[in-house]
Amino acid sequence: MISIKNVTKTYGNLTALDNLSLDVSENEVFGLLGPNGAGKTTLIHILATLIKPSSGYAVVNGNNILDDPCKVRSSIGVVFQAPSSDDILTGYENIKVHALLYGIPKEWREKRISEVLDLVGLTSRKDDQVKKYSGGMRRRLEIARGLVHKPRVLFLDEPTLGLDPSSRDNMWQYIRKLVEEENVTIILTTHYMEEADQLCDRICFINNGRITAVDSPAKLKETLSGDTIRIRFEDNVNQSTVLSKIEELSLLDFVHNASYNDNWLVITVNNANKNIPKILSYLDNVNWIEYKKPTLNDLFLQVAGNPMDDDDDAEGGFMERYARYDKS
Amino acid sequence: MMTMMQREVLWRDMLGTISHNLNREFGQLYALWLREFKVFVRERSRLVASIFTPLLWLFVMGSGLGSTNPTNTGANYQLFIFPGIICMSIIFTSVFFGSYIIWDRKFDFLKSVMVSPATRTTVFVGKTLGGMTNSLVQVAILLVVGYIIGIHFDPLSISQTVVIALILSFTLTSVGLTFGSFIESLEGFQLIVSFVVFPLFFLSGALFPINNLPGWLNILTQLNPATYAVDALRGVILGQGINSFQTDIMVLLFFTFVLGILGVLSFRKMKAI
Ligand SMILES: Nc1ncnc2c1ncn2[C@@H]1O[C@H](COP(=O)(O)OP(=O)(O)OP(=O)(O)O)[C@@H](O)[C@H]1O
Ligand SMILES: [Mg+2]
Numbered sequence: 001m002i003s004i005k006n007v008t009k010t011y012g013n014l015t016a017l018d019n020l021s022l023d024v025s026e027n028e029v030f031g032l033l034g035p036n037g038a039g040k041t042t043l044i045h046i047l048a049t050l051i052k053p054s055s056g057y058a059v060v061n062g063n064n065i066l067d068d069p070c071k072v073r074s075s076i077g078v079v080f081q082a083p084s085s086d087d088i089l090t091g092y093e094n095i096k097v098h099a100l101l102y103g104i105p106k107e108w109r110e111k112r113i114s115e116v117l118d119l120v121g122l123t124s125r126k127d128d129q130v131k132k133y134s135g136g137m138r139r140r141l142e143i144a145r146g147l148v149h150k151p152r153v154l155f156l157d158e159p160t161l162g163l164d165p166s167s168r169d170n171m172w173q174y175i176r177k178l179v180e181e182e183n184v185t186i187i188l189t190t191h192y193m194e195e196a197d198q199l200c201d202r203i204c205f206i207n208n209g210r211i212t213a214v215d216s217p218a219k220l221k222e223t224l225s226g227d228t229i230r231i232r233f234e235d236n237v238n239q240s241t242v243l244s245k246i247e248e249l250s251l252l253d254f255v256h257n258a259s260y261n262d263n264w265l266v267i268t269v270n271n272a273n274k275n276i277p278k279i280l281s282y283l284d285n286v287n288w289i290e291y292k293k294p295t296l297n298d299l300f301l302q303v304a305g306n307p308m309d310d311d312d313d314a315e316g317g318f319m320e321r322y323a324r325y326d327k328s
Numbered sequence: 329m330m331t332m333m334q335r336e337v338l339w340r341d342m343l344g345t346i347s348h349n350l351n352r353e354f355g356q357l358y359a360l361w362l363r364e365f366k367v368f369v370r371e372r373s374r375l376v377a378s379i380f381t382p383l384l385w386l387f388v389m390g391s392g393l394g395s396t397n398p399t400n401t402g403a404n405y406q407l408f409i410f411p412g413i414i415c416m417s418i419i420f421t422s423v424f425f426g427s428y429i430i431w432d433r434k435f436d437f438l439k440s441v442m443v444s445p446a447t448r449t450t451v452f453v454g455k456t457l458g459g460m461t462n463s464l465v466q467v468a469i470l471l472v473v474g475y476i477i478g479i480h481f482d483p484l485s486i487s488q489t490v491v492i493a494l495i496l497s498f499t500l501t502s503v504g505l506t507f508g509s510f511i512e513s514l515e516g517f518q519l520i521v522s523f524v525v526f527p528l529f530f531l532s533g534a535l536f537p538i539n540n541l542p543g544w545l546n547i548l549t550q551l552n553p554a555t556y557a558v559d560a561l562r563g564v565i566l567g568q569g570i571n572s573f574q575t576d577i578m579v580l581l582f583f584t585f586v587l588g589i590l591g592v593l594s595f596r597k598m599k600a601i
Contacts, residue, residue: 045601048443049443049600050439050442050443050600050601051599051600051601070445070447073443073444073445074445076443078440078443080436080439080440082436083436084435084436084437084439084440085437085440086363086367086435086437087435088366088367088370088371089363089366089367093362093363093366096359096362097359097360097362097363098359098440098444100355100356100358100359100362101355101356101359101360101441101444101445101446102444102445103351103352103355103356103445129370145440
């Protein structure tokens with residue numbers, strides 16, 4: 001559905017995308033993740049034919065973005081990271097203008113408009129000017145607008161930015177429904193790992209314009225070093241017994257790693273659910289036990305490093321844009 | 329070999345595609361115009377601000393300078409400059425309309441239009457139609473004012489006025505949009521545009537007759553599209569034109585063509601974001 005070949009984009013001497021190649025298949029929900037300034041938005045802009053790559057090309061829905069930008073644009077919907085609706089118009093008018101721009105035939109234009117307004121729960125506010133909307137309502141309006149022409153490929157740049165938990169939940173359900181019913185391929189970016197985990201068939205981590213990992217969420221989590229178990233002992237425990245038990249534990253084949261200090265034992269293992277009883281059978285005087293499955297957050301930190309390392313102040317970091325959103 | 333039947337089907341397909349594309353193009357133009365129109369109607373302060381200056385000129389300059397009577401046309405000076413004031417309002421509104429594209433870019437609305445299948449030419453024409461509507465509303469208001477200060481209109485002169493207004497505003501909206509397509513800041517736009525707007529106005533014969541100007545000034549006025557609109561309007565409204573209506577319109581249309589093409593080209597070259 002989308003095939004990206006060696007795309008590079010440079011701004012002066014800054015390389016926003018670095019020889020990036022990627023394929024996304026039909027009806028896939030594909031997540032782009034990565035720290036601020038990684039190049040996610042730049043990639044979406046290139047695929048949406050808004051900017052030209054410095055080198056390389058991409059094919060979207062059978063059309064080359066360089067040769068046939070107009071055809072590409074007819075088949076995609078884009079929800080931008082920053083709000084782009086006209087706040088003097090009403091919600092309904094914004095969508096109508098877009099429906100006309102995409103040439104939706106008169107016969108089903110009105111029906112489709114009310115369908116998408118309904119979908120994002122804005123029917124009762126459709127005749128209010130957008131400047132009277134809250135930030136989240138405005139976000140929902142933009143999503144409705146991106147869907148009105150039934151695109152084959154939908155780009156969502158941080159679709160749930162600024163949504164409350166229940167709206168976010170609705171959005172997730174909606175995105176799932178969309179894939180099932182409308183036969184649409186979705187590329188989304190997000191900073192919420194949970195969202196990527198829940199929604200995406202595959203996830204791609206980008207850092208400094210390069211892909212650092214692509215796979216399904218489950219596979220990616222497997223590459224992490226397993227579940228982490230933390231055990232605390234009674235205060236009066238015999239330290240040397242514990243140490244010898246740990247020696248024995250670390251020889252077990254499901255244990256990756258065990259370390260002990262300050263009365264806390266930290267073990268990483270395969271399949272904690274199954275193996276905790278076995279581990280406990282080795283140990284006495286256990287006072288407290290807890291364990292954690294790896295999340296994509298851990299992976300994010302592992303592959304992306306600390307996002308704040310970057311010169312994030314360059315042209316509006318995430319928080320700044322968020323604030324801009326809120327102000328609406 | 330193609331049978332008759334096949335050929336007919338092919339034809340029908342082709343005609344169908346063409347009418348479908350036309351429909352779509354028309355819808356896109358309507359969408360772009362509708363948006364400009366709604367904004368114009370809702371932001372009434374824009375209208376008030378832009379109608380205020382022409383009225384100020386008409387009444388203050390018209391009465392003030394009129395008392396010194398710099399013209400030898402015999403007509404009342406206020407009436408003499410009335411066609412010029414109509415052109416002035418078109419000049420200001422149309423050229424400044426170009427700044428709205430900078431707003432659109434600032435608030436990212438332009439991005440959402442650029443990502444739609446509408447071509448740059450369509451976007452340009454749609455925007456221009458919006459600018460023309462704004463000018464036309466102002467012209468309508470000024471015509472009412474003209475009636476009040478004693479100008480007689482008939483259906484022919486009103487329709488000719490509308491034609492002139494539409495042509496001039498298309499031409500000058502093109503100029504404004506051309507500037508707006510490559511200037512990124514509103515301040516920059518204001519600066520450059522004041523170098524365009526004031527000469528267009530002062531060198532159009534709006535305020536003084538142009539039949540015996542010194543040579544260099546004469547050349548400049550001849551190169552100004554607004555000159556022909558002022559002359560045509562003065563002919564239509566007051567019966568005091570120098571050139572015939574047809575001549576003025578032909579020259580105006582020539583400017584329209586050149587500047588319109590320039591506008592389309594600049595929109596094609598414009599960055600999408
Ligand atoms: N118009 C531009 N001119 C110069 N540099 C730019 C421009 N647009 C983006 N960049 C740079 O390109 C890099 C990638 O930016 P991009 O907006 O794609 O990041 P992102 O992954 O979307 O980040 P975020 O999570 O903050 O949205 C950044 O270093 C940014 O500063
Ligand atoms: Mg971004």
